[in-house]
Every structure is written in C-alpha cells, then in structure tokens.
Amino acid sequence: MAETNADTAPVLSLHQRILGDIEQNILTGRWPPGHKVPSEQLLAEQYGCSRMTVNKVLTQLARAGLVQRRRKIGSVVLPQKAQSAILEIYDxxxxxxxxxxxxxxxxxxxxxxxxxxxxxxxxxxxxxxxxxxxxxxxxxxxxxxxxxxxxxxxxxxxxxxxxxxxxxxxxxxxxxxxxxxxxxxxxxxxxxxxxxxxxxxxxxxxxxxxxxxxxxxxxxxxxxxxxxxxxxxxxxxxxxxxxxx
Missing domain, CATH: 3.40.1410.10 (Chorismate lyase-like)
Incomplete structure (x- = not known):
C-alpha cells in the first residue's frame, strides 16, 4: 500500500514560482537566445515581492548557464549547448x-x-x-x-x-x-x-x-x-x- 503524510500538495514558495516560470519560458523556447529578461524591478512588481528575491532567482539561473547578467543591460537568455544522448528518456x-x-x-x-x-x-x-x-x-x-x-x-x-x-x-x-x-x-x-x-x-x-x-x-x-x-x-x-x- 502507498504511504503518505499529506493529503494536499504543498504550496510553492515565491522563489520556486518565479524560478519555474522563467525557466519554463527559456527551456520551451518561448524566450529565445538573446531575449532580455524583464528587469528585477518589473519582476518584483509582477510577483509582489522584494527585488532581493528576484535577484536570488536570476543569480541561480546565471549559475546554471541559462542567462547572462550584464551591468546596465540586465539579464539575457543564453544559447543552450546542443547535446546528444545515446539513450533518450523513454516512456x-x-x-x-x-x-x-x-x-x-x-x-x-x-x-x-x-x-x-x-x-x-x-x-x-x-x-x-x-x-x-x-x-x-x-x-x-x-x-x-x-x-x-x-x-x-x-x-x-x-x-x-x-x-x-x-x-x-x-x-x-x-x-x-x-x-x-x-x-x-x-x-x-x-x-x-x-x-x-x-x-x-x-x-x-x-x-x-x-x-x-x-x-x-x-x-x-x-x-x-x-x-x-x-x-x-x-x-x-x-x-x-x-x-x-
């Protein structure tokens, strides 16, 4: 029998929500390479949070190689390296x-x-x-x-x-x-x-x-x-x- 300690799914934190939304836009190609990510101020207003929260999200995305942060310009989507795998993820x-x-x-x-x-x-x-x-x-x-x-x-x-x-x-x-x-x-x-x-x-x-x-x-x-x-x-x-x- 399956075991669980919760009846309802937990609510995503604001950090996770912002990270997931931006990541989804990049990985699906909705934001192509070179696309300028909305500014920290605009994202903070959109999600009703502090600029520090947005800054942490963008820093995490930059570490993962999804965006490049440029002074006076902001964050820009980076080209994703083409990768091939001998074994794909099959269903x-x-x-x-x-x-x-x-x-x-x-x-x-x-x-x-x-x-x-x-x-x-x-x-x-x-x-x-x-x-x-x-x-x-x-x-x-x-x-x-x-x-x-x-x-x-x-x-x-x-x-x-x-x-x-x-x-x-x-x-x-x-x-x-x-x-x-x-x-x-x-x-x-x-x-x-x-x-x-x-x-x-x-x-x-x-x-x-x-x-x-x-x-x-x-x-x-x-x-x-x-x-x-x-x-x-x-x-x-x-x-x-x-x-x-």
Whole structure:
C-alpha cells in the first residue's frame, strides 16, 4: 500500500514560482537566445515581492548557464549547448505499446522520508531534506516488464508529496510536472538482486539490464531512478549522427 503524510500538495514558495516560470519560458523556447529578461524591478512588481528575491532567482539561473547578467543591460537568455544522448528518456508505457502488448503498472511501495547517507550523496541533499521513495512494477500484459525504484527530491518537486502515482506512473508524471535541464545515464548488465528477482519472477543472479538515470533542474537533482529489465527480453537501441565541430 502507498504511504503518505499529506493529503494536499504543498504550496510553492515565491522563489520556486518565479524560478519555474522563467525557466519554463527559456527551456520551451518561448524566450529565445538573446531575449532580455524583464528587469528585477518589473519582476518584483509582477510577483509582489522584494527585488532581493528576484535577484536570488536570476543569480541561480546565471549559475546554471541559462542567462547572462550584464551591468546596465540586465539579464539575457543564453544559447543552450546542443547535446546528444545515446539513450533518450523513454516512456516505459510506449516501450510496452511498441511490442503490441497491453500496459499496466502497480505501486508496491511509496514512502515520504528522510534520505540515508548514500541517497543524500546521490541527490546532493541536506540531512533533513525529505524525499519520496517509490517502487513501481511495469507490466506487458501479465508479464513483469520493468522494475522501477525511484527517489524524488521534494525540494524541487513538492507536488510529489501527495501524489500516489496510481493513475500515472512516476516517470511520465514527473515529465509533465517539472522541466529538466540535464540527465545522466548509467547502463550495466548485472545479476538480479533479491528485490529485482522477486518482482520480475526471476532466479537471483539471472542476467538483467539495469539503467540508472538522474535528472537535474538547473543545479538541483530532480530524481534518481533505477530501472531493471529482464536481460533475455530487453535491448537498447539508439540512432545518432556524427557530431559536428
């Protein structure tokens, strides 16, 4: 059964609101490179806050490489470096549908808690910061397709505190709620540990394909997920072109 300590989603702080709005404008291309961000004074008036609050937001955006702050000119949107990834962020539902199999998912564990030492290092969190931990099993028809073990940083995604993920699995839910600006994949062929073996109906030690993914929003970790697939029934494929100078 899912566990939660809150019935309603927490309200975003003013800092988070301003940061999210500006970031969304930049990452969606609504504000193209060279676009001049409204002045601190205009933003302070728009959001009904102090210029210090706006200044902190713009400083965070500048550190993340989204804007450049220029004296007497203000903040200007920077071009985003073109990046290519060998593995894109796929929706597991679409992977199953591509096999012409019916998709479903089941949440086996959901908890709101403080992270352990390793989790704090992974997500770069302070000791008392909260996370949501989710274990989700994805099915292709009646057969287990993928085990998802996910950690979500509530400092970046406070809405996740009350989300049960019963209607929508964690991956697409996150993609719909928070933009990400960077991602890292680690792919390994391993033997199934006890947890994966139990959920995927495998013998312990059976070859599995493990994809670990971490995403960031600006300079903050959004989520870390470990996806475990039965090795004999899954392959990764990517198509890419030579990089150009």
């Amino acid at each position: 597991i539902r679409e992977e199953v549908k591509a096999l012409d199999r019916p998709y479903s998912h089941r949440i086996f564990q959901r908890s709101l808690r403080t992270p352990d030492k390793d989790e704090r290092l992974t997500l770069d969190l302070l000791p008392k910061q909260k996370i949501v931990s989710v274990t989700c099993l994805h099915f292709a028809g009646e057969a287990p397709f993928c085990l998802e073990e996910r950690l979500i940083n509530l400092a970046v995604v406070p809405e996740a505190e009350s989300e049960q993920f019963e209607d929508l699995p964690p991956g697409p839910w996150l993609l719909g709620h928070v933009p990400w600006s960077a991602a890292e994949h680690r792919i390994a062929a391993l033997g199934a540990n006890e947890v994966a073996a139990r959920h995927l109906h495998l013998a312990p030690g059976t070859p599995v394909l493990v994809v670990e993914r971490q995403t960031w929003r600006l300079d903050q970790s959004v989520t870390h997920v470990r996806l475990t697939y039965p090795g004999q029934s899954h392959a990764l494929m990517a198509r890419f072109t030579p990089s150009q100078a």
